[in-house]
Amino acid sequence: MKKIVCMVLCVVLCVGLLAACSGGTTPTSTPAPSAKPTEAGTTPAPQEPQYHDQINLYIADKVAIIDPFNPGAQSSQQGIYSHLLYDTLVHYTVDGKYVPCLATEWSSDDNVNYNFKLREGVKYHNGETFTADDVAFTIDRAKAAQGTSMFDRLGQVDSYEVVSDYEINITLKSPNVDFIFDVSTPYASIMNRDEYDKNPDQGAWVGTGPFKMDNFVPNDSITLVANADYWGEKPITKKFVLRYIAEETARLIMLENGEFTFADLPSIYVPQYENNPNFELYSYVMDNCNYIAFNMKRPITGDKNFRMAVAYAIDRQAIVDIALDGYGKVVDSGAFWGNNTAYKNRNLKLIEQDLDKAKEYLEKSVYNGEKIELVAGMAHTIKSAEVLMAQLRAVGINAEVRKVDGPTMAAITAYDSNDCDIIVGSGVWTPLGSSCKSYFTPSNSNKACYDNPEVIELIDKAAATPDGEERQKIYYQIQEIVYDDMPYLGTFHMALYIGAQKGAGGAVYYPTNNHDYSMAYWLKQD
């Protein structure tokens, strides 16, 4: 009897183990990415439409509160819901054009003083009329909201003058040729003064955008309904539910079951949706650039020979293949720059893997077998760091990965107190060349603690140079100097994938991740 019991238990355990280890139809090996990511763009609208009334959209981060003036409320999904709820002064299209939105005209002679003529007849969701006073209110609140994205865009305003209900002059603290871009991002959406006065906790629930707030459940979902009085093109769908789901498996099941109309796909699941007749697959390459930052203040990583050794030791394609399952784009230039960021110097040659040269440089460096920490904080950067660790160990660098959470990463890599050797991170880049300022001047995004007065001077000069050719020369020069100093090595640009139900489209995917779903639709299938 005992033998029978033992056998039964063994069988049960074996079945359990097999069930736990089996991956079903999920591929575990690196797939050959047949559907290569395309650049960001729009999806065409169908011709004879019969649409679903509701679209359920997965959002990749919790939204604790909707208030762009609250520094604690910053969510990576702010750009997505802001496109639906609010409008900006100027609209920035995915192909890089500025088109009128709440401002019908704008001008500046010196990039310090800007004049905006505003659209008449625009109503907020609460029935109030949009005027220049709301722009003034938004600027005032943003300037006092340190730590918010609003502050980053509008904190540079020195003063303003409300000329009339539909005209405002804005003066900046210093010249900025990119100010129109700043006011075109969803992080500079125009709020309503009256609503904030009446209801401070929910003032930001009211905007002028194509959708109105219906229900908000903190950290869970935002339900929006179409704004019938919208001044611009009317939205196609009647109701939008944006929902955060923490568990990846649950999210994918919800997409499979039709509970999500659009949902982000982790790269490992992309092959399941490629050529799947029941789903649409959208993709784009982010402007963000993943990097290896060497702490220039530390003796070993501050040594150029050591940095050259690392540059020759790494195989970027292997990092993409393993960390992103092949769904990423290796940087196409030696410059540390955004994928489609303006003024990218593509003449700078990317250093390819050469293990002999890596060992040669390592020999010449001050490195003597010390432990080198690779600090990483996000899922994909941790995976990248693990691949990098193996590659560095292959040439004799005693590398180890240190995983940290967001606040810890921010604290230990802050510009003034950075005590890490190498940071494996992901850097935010916008379409503007000026976004290099974050990485090449003293700031907390400058994880390499790179400090070259010549570069800082050139960056300031570029910000005040309106002429395109002249700016290009300056940015090229900046990239050449940084390339030579090598505080950073760009590795890859992430490709992101969105799975959607058959017939769902109309979303505009921005490489900055601030996607615009205001004209999204879900076509009914026969």
Added chain:
Amino acid sequence: MLRYCAIRIALLIPILLCVSFIIFWLIDLAPGEITDTMITDQMTEEDIQILRAKYDLDKPLIVRYGKYIWNLLHGDLGRSQVSNLSVWEQYKIRFPFTLRLSIYSLILGVALAIPAGIFAAKHAGTIWDNITTAIAMLGLSMPNFWLGLMLLIYFSMKLKMFPAAYDGTWKSYVLPVVANGFAMMASITRQTRSSILDVSRQDFLRTARAKGVPERRVTYKHELGNAWIPIITQIGMMLGMTLGGSAVIEAVYSWPGVGYLLVEAISRRDTIMACGCVILTATMYTIILLIVDLVYAAIDPRIRSAYARKKKRRVEA
């Protein structure tokens, strides 16, 4: 009895003071402040100081803690440093979800575990005992999240019987309750089995059987009646733990409970929210343990008489 309850509730105060200080201290010790992820490249040093001052981070730990306790003594649990929403309001919205999940899981767990435990004890040493013990061991050793995911994949994706995330319908309760209840069942089954086995060797059972008391009555009245104390302790502790929220189950099923709220607060360094959640959870835990103690007295005449003797001694003194 009343005096005993009053003392137990009074003891809650030093417990809560200790717990709240430990949370404050630990979050302060952890690298990074709540403002670290808010600081952007456009901010000057003055802007950073203004931002830190908004969160009282320019003040020493003891001052921040003193301010928190002062507000707490006035019944104010404070506002989340992330969302600026009232901690009490947030907790109040989420707690009913956790409560329902805990109660349903407990009902499922107890309903299965007590008969299973008695069955195993009655068949101790046989194959039936081994099978029951093996299932209980499986429940104890199987990680919660793994069972949760397996249930999701099978019942939600393949059979499409239940939703993958909370959607407000009764169906969305089924999978989290089963995942949570299974672990409870395993633990209570083992406790029931061993308690019954302990009691079954007592002389009074032999006497009862010798007197001709039917076996069913011996089992349910005499054996189970005397085995209740450790089982109730186990049930009480399980309930206390799940009322604090099961962060893993809540994350797997997108359940809007308090467990995930606490985890999220700690990861964002939201000291006020984390502290509020811990204080409320600790209060509930203590109250549940007090209720468990009172239930002992209600079901066990020996404990009841001990209370009575103490009371009599006090009166005589």
